[in-house]
Amino acid sequence: MSLEVNDLRVHYRTLKGDVRALDGVSFDVADGEIVGLAGESGCGKTTLGKSLIRLDGRMRHVGGTVALDGEELPIGDDRAMNKRRFKDVSIIPQYSMSAMNPTRRIGRMIADLLGSRGIAYRDLKRELVQRLELVGLPEKVLDNYPIELSGGMKQRMVMVISTLLDPSLLIADEVTSALDVSNQKAVAETLVRFRDMGFVKSMIVVTHDLSLVYQIADTIMVMYAGRIVEKASAETIVKAPQHPYTKALISALPEVGLEYGDRKLKSIPGKPPQLLNPPTGCRFRARCPLAGDECAEQPPLVGIDRGHEAACWKLEESNARA
């Protein structure tokens, strides 16, 4: 197992109290696996991605453990975590368009970054240039400022930088949302290629674009209100979802694009619960067509099939209806 996450709880501190953005999340990622992480806005998927590498100032690690390659990741300890970042865990942020210092030549910036980690730029220059070629960037972009690159070029540049030290785990956070369709496809393919070439061992792709994860992910996890509600192979999630929320999510997709975006799901009335004081029991209860008395209790994530888990009391009933 490359990554093991056990009962992870991360809260956002606000003056009104803690917002439970991640409320007991457990999952594994195998070596070489690409996991897609899907869900509506605010379900906690970005928080999960961030938690694995760097908590921002308002986020607090409340409980649970994360282990990478058998060694614990001290996610709540910024200082200790620093040694692991970039080398063991890395991220392609959703803001790739503005991720590079606008006033520094890209090569200089990479040299600064590597130097600060005690790695000589010279030693990695050849590898860097080769990888640039792999994604179709000429060596001379290293002498450019970020503003001289197009959106797609910046995206690929950031992908190369983030994976330069061959991390075990790469988090790709909404990497395609800023790009046009042709670039989206190229980026998705590049992610797979990076995995195949061993630049990264395993990958978590956070996205609201189900068609993208369907193309590249081995496994898809669906989150709702800070919890994982279903996890299965990409094929299963799209073709035979079990959890009522996943079903609604899939059925709400238009035929083309498979994208649910940030719009409210029309087929499910209501909206996700506030995570400041989340309701007890199943969090989808209020919107669920199947909800019953037992749903007042929190359903555990149980295995249905090999590699297929869901958290719902009504799994059989749900199947019968489908």
Added chain:
Amino acid sequence: MTTDATLKSDSVGESRERLYFAFRNPKVVIGLAIVLGLLLVGLIAPLLLSAEPTQQFDAKSASPSGEHWFGTTYFGNDVFTQFAYGIRSSFMVGALGGGIAFVIGLTVGFTAGYRGGLVDEFLNMLTNVVLVLPALVVLIVLSTYLENRGPVSQAIIIGVFSWPWVARAVRAQTFTLRNRDYVDLAKLSGKRAPQIIVREVMPNMASYLLMSVILLFGGAILFAAMLDFIGLGPTDSISLGSMMQQSMAWSALHLGLWWWFVPPGLAITAIVGGLYITNVGLDEVFNPKLREM
């Protein structure tokens, strides 16, 4: 940002929530207390005081006492009376001058940002020109030619020359807002531009606009004080700036009449400083990021 969605409460409760945080922010409370306290002095004291600012008492150059709280001037004017009237006039010039600048800046900024194209080119050029012009010097020249100067005419010329940075910021903000979904929706539903700006765009920059008003208000007070100080103040009334001018003209420094020049400057500093502090506090309230820190 996806996480924001969970953190943001319903938009209905949002303004009330902000108000709640605003009054719990010490900077806002302290700043407002100073400004409102001085405003009260300016509003009420002239009503209660029996003396006129120009009235001359027998006690000349008297130091502060129970009779004359802030002492008297070289000519025997009661400094506190002048002070109170001066504060009133400062607030008036600040409100009027700042208000005029705000309206101009808002109009220019919204029009430029919303219309774009040639209109924007022209307005942006105009904004940059007025921005580069050394405002105080132009104000000095204009005021010198005015034979009868009152607080109103002063406020008007100040307002006319201090709007550019508001226009610039509003223009930039409008640019980013005008392509949002809700503006498109409003356009599709056939609303006209002014309506869209007032209903859809303005509320989204309300916090920013409020802070601009505060800064313009303070800026106008400072401008007015400088004009008054070089003798271009209202010809028929007293102001904080002209008090300082008088004190300098009649050697208050060398005569040691510190009560003549300390209060007016202190009042301006307190008003403007209070406004700035309020502004910083509001910034924390409106930007939850700062609030959490």
Added chain:
Amino acid sequence: MGRYFRRKLLIYGVTFVIAVTINFAIPRMMPGDPIARMLAQNKVSNVESAARMHAYYNDLFGLDVPLWQQYLNYWGALFQGDLGVSLFAFPSPVSSVVLDALPYTLGLLLPAILLSWFVGNGLGAIAARSKWLDNTALPVSYLLTAVPYMWLAILLAWVGGVILGWFPVAGGYSFSFSGPQFSWNFIVDALHHWFLPFLSLFLVALGGWAIGMRNLVIYELESDYSNYMQTLGAPRRLVRRYAFRNAMLPQISGLALQLGVVVGGALVTEVVFAYPGLGSLVLDAIQNQDFFLLQGILLFIVIGVLVFNFLADVVYVLVDPRTRLGLEGGAS
């Protein structure tokens, strides 16, 4: 880059034309006879010279030809360096009166502006680093920016000049010198007179730079590229260095924009210290209703501000690749 400079130069050109036009228009639009007012104010008692001066100024204003021709004449005179004759220092030409005062103002302004910029930026950057310093430096900075220039000048003159008696409170040099001269004694004496007005200007401007820098650094530290660096494990030091360098850029254009305000501050500060620069000249011009002198000063200041702005633009282009590459040129 070419586009950027063309645009800037266009703005400065238009500004200059507008300033000249304001100068031209004001005396003609204002009610009353400015010449008569000017002469009355100065109580030119000698009938003959009064008539001569009236004729002279009438001629200068050129009020007897059509307006457009007056306007062209005005520009023509301007390009010959002819700003008219000062009334208050009759018969010296305005340009020479202004040029005499200019060194004092520049000597006050340039060091005050540049030093406050450097020191303020340094303070702001440090304040953004430590909570404790932030809590002390920030309120002081806000206090300084809220102080009216002349009041701080008065306080400094009172404390440093009258109470402590360390510094002279008036003039650019002692009366014992008949005029500026190049000797050690004079230079020391002039510096002695220079210090308080300089300090006053420096302090008021300082606060603004410190606040600006602090906010900019914090803003840069929150920016995406800072986040990315930290996510990749870059040490605080590197992230701060980047943030500081990038925060400097808006401060350079801020320097140019702030100039108009600081010039105004310098004028009133000079008035407080009776410092023989443009500020005192403005006061003389106002008190003597010497419109030609006043307008001459306005023109000089406008030209100075425009030149300085242009210099700042050049520096900005040299340090910011974004404008240098011309991809965002002239967006401001």
